[in-house]
Amino acid sequence: MREFGYQRVFDVPDALAFGADPEARYLGGGTNLVDLMKTGVDRPALLVDVRELPLDRIEATDSGGLRIGATVTNSDLAAHPEVRRRYPALAQAVLAGASGQLRNMATVGGNLLQRTRCGYFTDSSQPCNKRIPGSGCPAIKGEHRNHAILGASEHCVAVHPSDMSVALAAFDAVVHYETADGPGELPLAEFYLPVGDTPHLETALPSGALITGITLPPAPVAADSRYRKVRERASYAFAIGSVAAALDVRDGAVREVRLAFGAVASRPWRAREAERVLTGGPATPHAFADAADTELAAAEVLPHNRYKVALVRNLVVAMLTELAEEAAR
Amino acid sequence: MAHSTAGVITLTVNGEKHTLPVDHRTTLLDALRERLDLTGTKKGCDLGQCGACTVLLDGRRAVSCLQLAVAAEGREITTIEGVSDGERLHPVQQAFLDLDGYQCGYCTPGQICSAIAVIEEHAAGWPSAATADVRPEAGPPPLTADEIRERMSGNLCRCGAYVSIVQAVAQAADAEGAA
Ligand SMILES: Cc1cc2nc3c(=O)[nH]c(=O)nc-3n(C[C@H](O)[C@H](O)[C@H](O)COP(=O)(O)OP(=O)(O)OC[C@H]3O[C@@H](n4cnc5c(N)ncnc54)[C@H](O)[C@@H]3O)c2cc1C
Ligand code: SF4
Ligand code: FES
Ligand code: FES
Numbered sequence: 001m002r003e004f005g006y007q008r009v010f011d012v013p014d015a016l017a018f019g020a021d022p023e024a025r026y027l028g029g030g031t032n033l034v035d036l037m038k039t040g041v042d043r044p045a046l047l048v049d050v051r052e053l054p055l056d057r058i059e060a061t062d063s064g065g066l067r068i069g070a071t072v073t074n075s076d077l078a079a080h081p082e083v084r085r086r087y088p089a090l091a092q093a094v095l096a097g098a099s100g101q102l103r104n105m106a107t108v109g110g111n112l113l114q115r116t117r118c119g120y121f122t123d124s125s126q127p128c129n130k131r132i133p134g135s136g137c138p139a140i141k142g143e144h145r146n147h148a149i150l151g152a153s154e155h156c157v158a159v160h161p162s163d164m165s166v167a168l169a170a171f172d173a174v175v176h177y178e179t180a181d182g183p184g185e186l187p188l189a190e191f192y193l194p195v196g197d198t199p200h201l202e203t204a205l206p207s208g209a210l211i212t213g214i215t216l217p218p219a220p221v222a223a224d225s226r227y228r229k230v231r232e233r234a235s236y237a238f239a240i241g242s243v244a245a246a247l248d249v250r251d252g253a254v255r256e257v258r259l260a261f262g263a264v265a266s267r268p269w270r271a272r273e274a275e276r277v278l279t280g281g282p283a284t285p286h287a288f289a290d291a292a293d294t295e296l297a298a299a300e301v302l303p304h305n306r307y308k309v310a311l312v313r314n315l316v317v318a319m320l321t322e323l324a325e326e327a328a329r
Numbered sequence: 330m331a332h333s334t335a336g337v338i339t340l341t342v343n344g345e346k347h348t349l350p351v352d353h354r355t356t357l358l359d360a361l362r363e364r365l366d367l368t369g370t371k372k373g374c375d376l377g378q379c380g381a382c383t384v385l386l387d388g389r390r391a392v393s394c395l396q397l398a399v400a401a402e403g404r405e406i407t408t409i410e411g412v413s414d415g416e417r418l419h420p421v422q423q424a425f426l427d428l429d430g431y432q433c434g435y436c437t438p439g440q441i442c443s444a445i446a447v448i449e450e451h452a453a454g455w456p457s458a459a460t461a462d463v464r465p466e467a468g469p470p471p472l473t474a475d476e477i478r479e480r481m482s483g484n485l486c487r488c489g490a491y492v493s494i495v496q497a498v499a500q501a502a503d504a505e506g507a508a
Contacts, residue, residue, distance in 0.1 A: 005332020006353045006399045027400065034356070034395045035376055046332050047353070049400050075389070079455045081465040088463050095458040099483020100450065101443065102377060104389040105396065235458065235482035 001037050005046040009053065012210060016180050018048040020208045026050045028071065028110030031102050036115060040124040041131060050109070055212055058083065064218035070109035070211045074164065075100070077108060087216060089225035089244045093167035093262075096229040099236050109211035112165060112175065112191070113203065116158035116266075117238055119143055129155050130199040137199075140302065146240050149299040149308045151265040156199030157302065159263045160192065161238050166262035167227055169270045170244040171216050177209040184209070192267030199266070221248045221256045224323055228315055229262070239263040241311040247323040249283040257320070259295075261312050271295040274316070283324040285317055292316040338402045342367065343411025353399050358382045360398035361408060369409035369438045373485070380484035383439035384408050390446035392483075409438035412445060421445050421501040430497035432488035440484045444498045447480045448472075448505055472502050 009015040018024055023045035025033055036042040055069035058080050066082060077083060078094040098106065120126040120138050127135035137156055139147055147157040165188070173188045186204055193201055205211070225246035231237040242262035248255040257278045259271035274295035281287050292313040299309050339348045342365060349364055361367045373381030375394045382393040385407035412419040421444045424430065431437040451472050456463040459479035460470040470476055477498045486494065
């Protein structure tokens with residue numbers, strides 16, 4: 001591991017001053033960054049520890065949504081009564097990730113920015129376009145069982161591993177940040193960049209930006225939401241496919257639906273096509289399957305990740321069917 | 330800008346303060362084991378994947394292999410050496426002994442630290458991924474075997490002592506609930 005400086009900061013201007021160094025990284029829980037530093041994938045010269053910043057609150061917004069600070073731990077997010085009441089799929093998504101120990105350490109900001117678990121990315125002896133632009137993508141011809149089926153490119157087929165982000169995508173979260181030039185915000189739909197031929201550029205955050213928090217707009221439909229994750233063992237493993245779903249049904253018709261998929265793309269995949277064909281139509285398993293098929297028609301599979309299409313489709317049908325049945329009760 | 334890559338820090342471990350110079354790269358796990366001679370905390374994977382290095386930070390469980398020692402300054406660190414009340418074992422330790430919650434014992438300090446926190450998290454009403462309805466109105470979930478398995482899933486046991494680990498956590502939770 002490269003030697004590095006360590007700076008603990010207590011206010012945002014100090015954080016930005018130290019974070020301006022292009023070789024600096026903000027340190028949240030360190031559960032991804034320290035891991036990547038140990039394996040030589042990231043080699044910062046300075047860590048700016050943000051855990052003491054006053055960004056650890058969850059508060060109601062004036063519009064009736066929630067504002068969640070960037071240093072709120074994953075555990076506190078999932079345990080918060082208003083999160084569990086108004087956005088249950090978000091609590092479930094966070095609880096489905098990592099372990100109790102890691103969730104106690106991990107922060108909201110760090111979770112958003114965690115890097116892919118692609119085995120070539122995390123092995124610094126391998127080529128990888130994301131780690132070394134232009135070096136190639138060995139996953140396409142190699143190990144890609146858990147790689148993308150949507151929105152990938154010939155330059156990178158990695159998936160974003162965050163469970164939390166999938167629920168945030170379904171609920172139209174907005175990411176707030178500060179820079180030396182002032183504050184800014186990015187809707188989650190614009191936060192993660194398309195892969196294209198620049199897989200090393202992952203987010204639209206300006207360089208040196210400090211994430212200060214996220215806001216969730218009010219979403220009554222989210223009160224009836226859930227998150228389901230499929231993985232290769234029962235717990236403590238990354239998703240091979242996941243879905244966040246929310247449904248509002250009246251008299252057998254879909255009034256509003258939210259769907260986002262995880263572990264299928266370089267970012268949480270909001271299934272807008274599926275939502276569009278479902279809205280106003282019948283809330284039946286058949287319609288749910290058709291909607292999933294419409295969204296997944298764009299899937300481009302590789303030899304070993306074909307299974308994800310059926311996996312996500314089946315999850316969508318099962319979850320929406322359950323939500324519709326509960327609404328009818 | 331050149332940054333200083335080492336410094337003198339003070340760690341509070343099991344209520345005692347220790348001042349030591351550290352290279353910033355030192356993890357809390359290595360500081361405990363190699364510098365403070367507290368070798369109860371074990372190193373398994375060193376990458377956050379096994380839970381052998383679990384300690385309590387300000388009462389909450391954490392993996393010490395991904396925690397930089399310098400970033401742990403100012404926090405109350407509790408290791409397996411600090412969980413008992415003098416000669417009186419912690420109820421979780423006692424339950425692991427009573428029910429053989431181990432074979433080789435390598436994962437055990439991490440299992441016990443984790444279990445102590447699991448019981449507290451559950452008592453505080455935290456849901457888990459095994460909780461059917463996470464909404465607060467649903468009330469706290471009973472600490473079933475499924476709940477224990479999910480909550481303890483961050484602690485791997487290479488010997489596969491899981492069956493008795495689950496029983497030990499359940500017994501300790503009962504004992505503490507009764508106390
Ligand atoms: C064994 C293991 C299993 C895991 N399983 C899962 C899983 O199943 N599902 C899942 O979703 N995740 C999983 N994770 C990943 C975990 O959720 C992330 O590591 C964690 O959320 C990262 O948060 P952190 O605060 O520790 O980030 P850090 O490691 O501190 O930082 C991560 C990145 O974010 C940057 N950063 C941090 N805070 C800010 C900020 N405020 N502003 C700007 N930049 C910032 C850092 O500079 C760094 O680049 C797992 C991790 C491990 C080690
Ligand atoms: S999929 Fe992306 S991260 Fe993985 S090897 Fe290819 S370029 Fe690298
Ligand atoms: S040694 Fe820390 S989790 Fe394995
Ligand atoms: S008792 Fe041997 S690893 Fe758990």
